[in-house]
Amino acid sequence: MTDYFIQAFIYLIAAVVAVPLAKRFGLGSVLGYLVAGVVIGPMLGLVGQETTTIQHFAEFGVVMMLFLVGMELDPRSLWAMRVRLIGMGGLQVLITAAAGTAIAWWLGLVWQASLAIGLIFALSSTAIVLQTLNEKGLTKTDGGRSAFSVLLFQDIAVILMLAFIPLLALPELAGEGGNYAEHGSLSLVEGMSAWLHGLVVIGAIGFVIVGGYYLGPLLFRYVVSSGLREVFTAAALMLVIGIAALMGLVNLSPALGAFLAGVVLANSEFKHEIEANIEPFKGLLLGLFFITVGAGIDFQVLASQWATVLALGVVVIAVKGVLLFGLATLFGVRSSNGWLFTLSLAQAGEFGFVLLTYSVQSNVIPFNVSQVLSLVVAFSMFVTPLLFIAYDRLVLPRYQTTNNNKRDADTIEEQAPVIVAGVGRFGQVVCRLLRANNIPIVALDLEIKQIELLRYIRIKSYFGDASRSDHLETAGIAHARVLVVAIDDRERAVDMVKHVKHYYPNVWVLARAFDRGHCYQLREAGADDVTREVYHSALELGGHTLTAMGVHPMRAKQMTDAFEQHENAHEDVLFEAWKEIEEGISFSPRYGELFMKLEEALSTSMQHGVEKPNQEDEPTWTPPEQAPEGNR
Structure with a gap:
């Protein structure tokens, strides 16, 4: 038991020390978590073999994040982004996978392994990108929404990739992935025919949507009746974990299922309470995930293959960047938004680790190649916060110095009352x-x-x-x-x-x-x-001035209230007079005469119309001290 406490303390102290320092130097929390992982893992050796296991657990932070993202949308908003979700997201996956396949084949790998590698590097990091966009307040920009659309399509595409990769198996690699394989996960659809599998998947998705819409509110009303906040927290976690488990049982992405549930609950009366309860767990698990990415870097392989890893990492970022910038231009995401879209998605993603492991297990990619590619994935994720820093310090100032009126207006995809x-x-x-x-x-x-x-x-x-x-x-x-x-x-x-x-x-x-x-x-x-x-602020300041001159605060409040009532009572009279004046208020003697009459009435009201507070009703109050004669 003590070992678990020590390991937890190491991870937490690494985060507590590194993240505030990274934020203070403007590097962002994600880079702080990654550096913390490198320090406690490869550098100091404080954590070891348990990193991979913890990483699988911490990936649940991505599920929670997409659940919360879904709650910020509603079906109408999701439908409004369909063009970018399917068009931009679909093109990005296809074009990037084709480019990755071509490069891997040119480097001498067989076409099956090349295609698997192309699919792996077509993905980007949902965890890093959404976390950083959220921290910087960029999720509602045109570039941020476009990046989210592509990431959501990638999460959907992972399902198809997991089904497709085993078809690329190489006989000569049979048995190589044995030591690398993990225990299989529980599945309800294993061995089912294709049509039955499809029906089960549709049924699971339908259950999430219908259950979230009808059963979700009933569940939370029942929990709220208990009056126990911790039970509400347990119910929120139970909902997200249950949906993730259901999606896993039918071989779907847990993150995608959680996102759908979030969309269904977007208009729920319990929306804000659910968000408040889930947010702390999401933040901690995402932070833990980033730490495990840094801690999982194999320095021995890196030391022997650093040039290859560095070169491939630069190639991945450069090629994806060029393709993404082209897509941004094609879909009208221009100026700083185009650069935000490009730089935020230029890395490989956390699903790359999953697909690499799966590809080795399926005898598609050799084990030694997967080790190098894992480092390339980690390197590209490690560089992503630096790309966001480049966006903040190099791209934004360039566009902010231009005339804002020349900037393209954002695409408004959300409405409100x-x-x-x-x-x-x-x-x-x-x-x-x-x-x-x-x-x-x-x-x-x-x-x-x-x-x-x-x-x-x-x-x-x-x-x-x-x-x-x-x-x-x-x-x-x-x-x-x-x-x-x-x-x-x-x-x-x-x-x-x-x-x-x-x-x-x-x-x-x-x-x-x-x-x-x-x-x-x-x-x-x-x-x-x-x-x-400035009317109400000036009136309030006038009341404070009366108090400073020795008027009792209650009487000062009565006088300011009477002033406002007098103004409101005569506002229509002045307005009707103004409408008859062609030359405006400043140039009209007639308006000025009327205004002065009302001012005289106001003075009379102030002197005689405001009753002095009763002595017994007045709270204890000491007037301000008079300033010395020489300072008056």
């Missing part, structure tokens, strides 16, 4: 308040830095011009309940309100105004509710 146009200092507060209350929103802005900030705190936001009707339509204005207009251009804001209220009169429009005149323009355009951006 609330659309926020403009996410500057005003719009951000609105977004955070809505997000804190679990109200779905879609935010649009032309300032890329503001968009990236919101993505970092997991608010759906897109680069685009909200005043353009096509962008609003894509964001779902036809089905939205509320539109918040907080853009920094007065005229565009007014035009936008006019357009929306004309074509979508049922949408409730709330707008930010810069001043009183802009407030009236927005009201005239049809806005249902208008707030001046």
Whole structure:
């Protein structure tokens, strides 16, 4: 028992020390985990043969990650990405597999082994890419969504690869994989005919979808009635583990099954609670997986074959990069998004280790070749965080220095009942308040830095011009309940309100105004509710000023409330007067005369209309000390 505690302590202390250091130097958590694995494994020898076993267990972190990713989508969003899922993902796998096959055959391997190697290196690392995109707030970018589409197709393709690889078996390798093989896993479909196998697979997928939709809510309502949080956590884990086990029993990808279950539960009332309970386990298991990748590097093979490993690793990244960049251009993923898509998927993936092991067991790839290829896979995964750093420091600054208006707008693939146009200092507060209350929103802005900030705190936001009707339509204005207009251009804001209220009169429009005149323009355009951006903060500060001058806080609050009530009571009078003025507020003596009369009424209200608080109702309060005469 003590040995397990010591091993767990070694893995945990490696993560605790290395990851914060990597984050501090801007290297990302994934690279920190990989370095930690190299230090405790090949360098210090603190961990050994158990690494492979732990890695299989830690791969469950990928399953949990895809479950959580699925919960961020819904069937409508999944259908919207079908072109990139099938088109871009399918082409990527086919073209990359063909290129890998050609290179392996050119290097002297038989065509069967070459084809298996091509399939292996067509895959990318779901764990590293999604984790890093999530950390950097890039999952909602055009490049991030395209990368996710390809990764999802790759996870589906793994199923077909596992079925196809045994057909490539080489008689001369018979028996070579014996020492490398593992105990077979339990399967319900082993020995079944093809048509019966297909029916079982369809039944399993149908059970996940139907059961998740109908039985999932019943399960969580039953668990919630117990009032025990730990039971809810157990139920969430039971759901994910059970789906993974079911998929494994019918020879499907557990990650794919978990993703489907997440999509089914995306609109569940328990969505946020499930995410909160699963997230810590996902993070720990993914971190453990990355550590085992670093710890599993065989330095003896690396020392004897380092030149080959380095050369092949560079070739893999370069060839995949060229092909991915071509696909990005073909599917319209341009500028920095095209580079993000290219650099994020240029590596081999964790499923490469699985397929290499399976290929040796199936007598397709020689054992000595698989050892070198395993190092190539690990090397490419190790380099991936560095590619993301290159994207941050070399690619993004180049595109951010150009005019943002020339940047291609993001493809909006998600909709919400609330659309926020403009996410500057005003719009951000609105977004955070809505997000804190679990109200779905879609935010649009032309300032890329503001968009990236919101993505970092997991608010759906897109680069685009909200005043353009096509962008609003894509964001779902036809089905939205509320539109918040907080853009920094007065005229565009007014035009936008006019357009929306004309074509979508049922949408409730709330707008930010810069001043009183802009407030009236927005009201005239049809806005249902208008707030001046500095009005309430200035009123609050005025109340603090009264308190600082010795007015009791309760009386100061009454006076500010009376001020606001007076403003609201006469707002319509001023608005009607403004509509009759052609030259505007600043140039109209008639408006100024009316305004001054209302100011006199306000002063009278302040002096006589506000009752002083009763002595017994006043809390204990000491007025601020007066400043010395010389400082006044």
